[in-house]
Every structure is written in structure tokens, then in C-alpha cells.
Amino acid sequence: MTAEDQKAFEDEIYAFVGREVCPPTPAKDDVNSTMIRHWAEILGDSNPAYTDEAWAKNSARGKTIAPPAMLYVWNQEGFAATTGRAPDAQTALVDLFNQHGYTGVLGTNVKQEYFREVSPGDTVVMAMTIDNISERKTTVRGPGYFFETLATFTNQHGETIGTQRFKVLKFIPQEQPAAAASEDTLKVPTRIASPRGHDNKWWWDACDEGKILIQRCKNCQTLRHPPRPMCGECQSMEWDSIESTLDGEVLSHTQLHHPKIPGYQYPLICAVIKLAEGTNIVSNIVGCEPSEVHIGMAVKGVVEQVDEKTMLPQFYPA
Amino acid sequence: MSEYKTLTCAEVSVGDKLPPQDIDITTGLVVCGALATRDFEPVHHNKAAAVATGLPDVFMNILTSQGLMTRFATDWSGPEAVVKSLDLRLGAPNVPGMVMTMTGEVTAVDTENGIVDISVLGENNIWGMHMQGSVQLALPQEA
Numbered sequence: 001m002t003a004e005d006q007k008a009f010e011d012e013i014y015a016f017v018g019r020e021v022c023p024p025t026p027a028k029d030d031v032n033s034t035m036i037r038h039w040a041e042i043l044g045d046s047n048p049a050y051t052d053e054a055w056a057k058n059s060a061r062g063k064t065i066a067p068p069a070m071l072y073v074w075n076q077e078g079f080a081a082t083t084g085r086a087p088d089a090q091t092a093l094v095d096l097f098n099q100h101g102y103t104g105v106l107g108t109n110v111k112q113e114y115f116r117e118v119s120p121g122d123t124v125v126m127a128m129t130i131d132n133i134s135e136r137k138t139t140v141r142g143p144g145y146f147f148e149t150l151a152t153f154t155n156q157h158g159e160t161i162g163t164q165r166f167k168v169l170k171f172i173p174q175e176q177p178a179a180a181a182s183e184d185t186l187k188v189p190t191r192i193a194s195p196r197g198h199d200n201k202w203w204w205d206a207c208d209e210g211k212i213l214i215q216r217c218k219n220c221q222t223l224r225h226p227p228r229p230m231c232g233e234c235q236s237m238e239w240d241s242i243e244s245t246l247d248g249e250v251l252s253h254t255q256l257h258h259p260k261i262p263g264y265q266y267p268l269i270c271a272v273i274k275l276a277e278g279t280n281i282v283s284n285i286v287g288c289e290p291s292e293v294h295i296g297m298a299v300k301g302v303v304e305q306v307d308e309k310t311m312l313p314q315f316y317p318a
Numbered sequence: 319m320s321e322y323k324t325l326t327c328a329e330v331s332v333g334d335k336l337p338p339q340d341i342d343i344t345t346g347l348v349v350c351g352a353l354a355t356r357d358f359e360p361v362h363h364n365k366a367a368a369v370a371t372g373l374p375d376v377f378m379n380i381l382t383s384q385g386l387m388t389r390f391a392t393d394w395s396g397p398e399a400v401v402k403s404l405d406l407r408l409g410a411p412n413v414p415g416m417v418m419t420m421t422g423e424v425t426a427v428d429t430e431n432g433i434v435d436i437s438v439l440g441e442n443n444i445w446g447m448h449m450q451g452s453v454q455l456a457l458p459q460e461a
Contacts, residue, residue: 039354039355039385041390042347042350042351042354042386043354043386043410044389045385047393047397049392049394055322055397059397060398060433067388068404069384069385069387069388069404072355072357072379073354074360076355076356078358080358080360081357081358082358106408108407109405109407109408110404110405110406111404111406112384112403113402113403114401114402114404184413186374186413186416186444189443189444235426260441261366262446293361308366
């Protein structure tokens with residue numbers, strides 16, 4: 001696209017700013033207890049303000065209300081949406097984007113403000129305009145434009161009950177990593193597999209059986225961890241092992257916040273623990289609030305299955 | 319008297335954590351949530367339509383996410399709280415088989431006007447952030 005083409009395209013899209021998507025239109029159904037009950041059942045929302053008339057009668061409101069998050073529900077187009085939306089300024093704008101290659105669509109933000117609650121019997125009237133369109137942006141999805149619609153909701157008395165700002169990104173789709181569409185079921189991520197090599201497989205195999213071993217030099221009896229072929233004290237390569245009681249003390253600790261690694265439970269505390277036998281081990285502290293973890297804290301380890309393939313020691317407050 | 323308690327502003331402090339909620343994302347919740355919010359876009363009830371957009375299955379519509387976010391806030395506050403605003407940024411889709419964990423905390427308390435701001439994060443166990451944003455509630459001044 002040349003600079004002139006770009007300018008011509010932008011002139012066309014920016015002409016949509018301020019255009020009416022729909023004039024003030026009353027919802028086909030008034031706010032009603034049937035739709036509210038369906039919504040509350042499915043969302044699992046037991047708030048009595050929505051569905052318990054006896055409670056509501058004695059509440060500060062004196063009557064039931066519609067869930068505020070239903071604000072936009074009353075004026076939804078309905079089943080006709082399955083075969084395409086009726087033409088309006090928004091569909092015309094979307095068509096214009098599509099014609100110029102901006103075929104990707106992504107709802108990015110929605111903000112609702114509520115000024116007045118509504119109850120069964122009220123009529124929700126919605127008007128919508130195209131409020132703003134951004135300059136051309138580079139996004140991780142591809143180059144595109146954000147446009148925002150502004151819906152204003154009033155009741156049968158002409159009082160404003162709320163507003164909704166909905167921001168949509170229209171973008172030129174970039175080559176995306178292969179989608180998961182071919183997978184029939186979603187795979188819940190598990191932890192990174194333990195690396196088992198010639199020098200440490202024995203340690204992980206014992207862990208799988210619920211035992212935490214500590215390597216011991218056969219020549220000078222010095223304990224060492226993590227496993228390695230040679231004693232750092234006497235250079236002997238002869239070794240055996242002892243089993244740890246998993247009694248320990250926190251030497252240092254940190255909380256992992258970001259980025260979250262799939263397969264791990266958060267909050268995630270990683271700590272260096274000094275075992276009673278004398279060696280240190282890096283592990284997790286569980287079974288208490290992160291704020292309770294401190295240097296010098298006495299802990300007791302238990303070997304647990306942390307996902308389908310992984311056994312690991314987890315340390316609890318002793 | 320009521321079996322339901324509603325928090326007052328005086329009982330709430332910045333930093334208070336809301337009880338976390340784990341939401342099982344089922345086909346039932348996705349499809350029925352879409353219908354309860356009159357959102358008949360095929361991607362929310364027709365797997366073939368969703369797969370055509372590159373996703374493995376039907377995915378949760380925005381209005382259901384909004385509903386879960388207000389429920390999370392009012393389950394904590396109690397029923398006399400009035401929801402003043404809901405502001406959310408959308409992330410990865412919620413697809414059946416996932417579990418979305420919702421966490422939140424109080425970020426501001428305006429005792430004079432009885433207004434409390436809560437930050438909310440909904441993360442699913444496979445793709446991470448599904449929604450992140452804030453809910454503003456008006457709480458009763460005193461019980």
C-alpha cells in the first residue's frame with residue numbers, strides 16, 4: 001500500500017468516527033425475572049439481590065435488580081446473529097477493514113459504568129456510536145487499528161443507567177504458530193521433566209520411590225549434593241548414599257511471580273534448605289502463606305507426586 | 319435480619335485479598351453462558367465455527383466473563399453492595415477443559431463516599447491470563 005493509498009484508506013475509516021451504529025432503541029423484552037434467573041443459575045451467582053424476592057423486599061433496594069453485567073444483554077440482537085449481523089455503521093466499518101486486509105478481529109477491552117440499577121419491568125434503551133479509531137499500530141497480532149464503540153443505556157424515564165466502551169482490534173493477521181485446533185483434548189501442561197543422566201539418574205529413581213538420597217564419599221565419608229562423579233574433598237570416585245530424614249532449615253528463599261510457568265502451582269516459593277545431614281537442597285515450601293516463610297524456619301520434607309510424571313520433595317513448616 | 323452479610327467500608331482495607339475462586343470451564347458453562355447473555359455468535363456454541371478461527375473448541379463469550387467478574391466481587395462484598403463499574407482487559411480464551419482461577423484484592427477505599435476499588439485477575443491453567451481488570455463497588459457506610 002502506497003502512502004497515498006494509506007491516506008485514502010484512513011480518510012475513509014476516520015469518517016466513521018462519531019457515526020451512529022444504532023439510534024436509541026428499546027430492548028425487545030423488558031428486564032424480567034426469567035432471563036435474570038437463567039443468567040444467575042448458569043453463572044452460579046447466588047446473590048439474593050437478583051433472584052430472592054423475599055430477601056430483596058427487606059433489603060435497602062426494596063426489590064430485586066438485574067445483575068449489572070447483564071447491561072448489554074437486553075439489547076442483544078438474538079438468534080439472527082448466527083446468520084450474520086444486520087448492516088449498520090459498525091458492520092460497514094468492519095467490511096472496510098476486511099477489504100483492506102485487516103481481517104483479524106479481537107475484542108481487547110470492555111468497560112461498563114453503572115449509574116442506576118434496573119429491576120424487572122424496566123425498559124433498557126440502547127444507543128451506540130463509533131467513538132474513536134486509533135492511528136495505525138504495530139501489535140503482536142499484526143499491524144492494525146483499534147476502534148471503540150460507545151453504548152449509552154437509558155431507562156423508560158430517559159434516565160441514563162450506564163455506558164459501555166468496547167474496544168476492538170482489527171488487524172492484518174500474521175503467520176501464527178500452528179494452532180492447537182488439531183488436538184481433540186486440551187493438554188494441561190506439566191512440570192519440566194527431570195533431566196536424568198549417567199551421574200544423577202540414580203537420585204531421581206530413588207525420588208520416584210519416595211526416598212531422598214545424599215551421595216557419600218566412600219573414601220572420606222563427605223556428603224555431597226547435587227550428585228556428581230567425584231568427591232570435592234579427596235577426589236575419590238567411589239561413593240554410596242544415605243537417605244535423608246528431610247528435616248531441614250530455610251537458608252534462603254524467593255517467591256516466583258512472573259512469568260508464570262505452566263504446570264506449577266502458585267504462589268510458588270523456591271528455597272535453599274539445609275538438611276539435618278548437612279547438605280543443601282533446592283526445593284519448594286508449601287503448606288503456609290508466602291509471608292510466613294523466613295530464614296531459619298524449621299521445615300519437614302515429604303516426597304509427593306506433583307504432577308502425573310513427577311515426584312519431588314515438598315517442604316512444610318515443621 | 320438477613321442471613322447475608324454485606325461488608326461496610328469500615329471493614330475493608332487496601333490490600334485485603336478476596337477469596338480465590340476456581341471456575342471449571344465446561345462446554346455447559348461456555349454454551350449456556352453465551353445463551354443466557356443472548357450472544358448467539360456461532361463461535362460460542364458451534365465447535366466447528368470455533369475451530370475455523372484456530373481454537374480447539376467453543377470459547378467463553380465476553381459477557382459471561384463479565385458476569386463471573388462481578389460475581390467474584392459481590393460474593394465477597396455481600397448483596398447490598400452496588401456495582402459501579404467493571405473494566406476488563408481480555409487475554410487468552412477460556413476453552414472447555416480449563417480451570418480459571420480468579421484472585422483479587424482491594425486497591426482503594428474511599429470511606430467518605432463508600433467506594434471500594436478491587437483489582438481482579440482471572441487466569442486459566444493452560445494459557446494464562448484470561449481477563450484482568452477492576453471492579454468498583456459502593457458499600458454501605460455502616461451495617
